[in-house]
Amino acid sequence: MASTDESENEQLERAIALSLQDHAERTVENVLQHSEPPPNKFASFGLGSLDRKKMEDERLARVAAKRPRVVHDEGYAAEMPASKRMALQKVTQAAEKIAVPFPKGTVKRTWVRGFDRSADDIKIEEVLQRDKLLLALFSSYQWDETWLLSKVDISCTKVLLVAFASDEAQEMRQNAPSNFKFCFPYMRGPGSMHSKLQILRFSSYLRIVIPSGNLVPNDWGETGVMENMVFLIDLPLKDYYLRAMGVDTGMVNSLSKYDFSRTEDIGFVYSMPGSHESNFLCQNGYHGLATTISALGLATGSSVEVDIACASLGSIKYDFVHAIYRACQGHTDIEKLEESKHPGSSLSQRSGQSEHQDSFRIYFPTHETVARSRGGENAAGTICFQEKWWHMSSFPTELMRDCVNNRDGLLMHTKLILVRHRTSSEAGTSKKVAWAYLGSANLSESAWGRVVTDRTTGKKKLMCRNWECGVVLPVRVSEQGNGPVDMKVFQGTVPIPMQVPGRKYLQNEHPWFFHRHVQST
């Protein structure tokens, strides 16, 4: 068994390394392609070069050949073969017999010092289970390595850290224990390694964790001023694998030994830096959100109620709000994305304000709420929004709601989207539907992307700047009556951390303004 474990560990590490190496190789290819020596202008300068059409065609061919910025999906969108999915379904019952803490997945609020424990909160120690943790993949924007080392027993846990390749991270790499390994994802220019995904391996199950907080004590409640939220699900080892010890298979098999069937009704939503076109556009950023909503059967042509809580706000405009709203409805029509793109469209102007003001609420604390919080203004260094964006005519001020935690005086670092459908009596259905997104993405174009048109191909592309990841958790209930689903529908699925519906900003109120060189959200 020990040798099997060893080989699994190695396989997992090798596969992750290969995956990242794949990115690295693409980046190297890009660099090589970009670093071709420039064409010698003088060599082609002469009478023979006057076939302009030919020159232009050649130039276009060169441009097309060295156009690597677009990320194509083939390498990423590896779907599980139908046969494998069938096999997984067959072992569901057997897997259920293995006791794991969170077999169906759960959403927790972080424990916070000074507050009574409840069934809805969780400590970092309870997530990591130090004594049982065999292998951990951590990703985060911000780190406190001393603190992290206190939560992990490095004598029995192998650790892989996925980080932005900053100078600090490189320094951390040098000082790290020998069984700490590092990966630095490609960034394609400015942006943030904002994903906080964790994969934790225990002896009999794999735990997938998607928190909104970074690996610092403040984000896990230890300073008593900040709250985050965590999604986690435990995937049990499949019994047939337990019988098949000693079989040296590859990484796919290594992961396939975990029973993913419980994740079938959970959507994984992510953003990757760069421009993405063709099929991959549909899987990335806010269009990935729309695709996921559609795939889970949650799309609707009717209006929806959207409540978004975030720790940082970008310079958002009406057309961006409209795009997010459409994604929440599950619209995946790429051509329609164009509607929200034209800068001159009414949606980018203040005139678009009435469109969603009754159905779209952005929860962000007022200055007063931050000042009155337990940690005061000093505790709000990871809640970012710039005053100049607030004063821009295109900023949807009327959508803003004060974000007040229902644990008195706590600030929130949570990124949460709550969407509720309306039901129609004409539809003849009593099924009310809602869903929640929980993850790392704030409300910004850097996180969710924006649609641009490729100059050479004329095709639509989605451009993101950050690594982000999160989950969509559907909520389905049967209930009579018209109108939107009540917020209570989320009970049992997602603990709602803030007071809803949030109070609108008063005329003399403004959001908490904070701007710093390096954000840690």
Place this chain on the structure above:
DNA sequence: CGACAAGTAGCTGTAGGTGC
């Protein structure tokens, strides 16, 4: 995290050359 500036690509209009 977005603003901003610099650089690049691509489109369009047009001046000027050439042939009929």
Place this chain on the structure above:
DNA sequence: GCACCTACAGCTACTTGTCG
């Protein structure tokens, strides 16, 4: 004079890197 063509300027949209 007219049609056609090339070369190029000007403009716009977009990418990329820097800055705060």
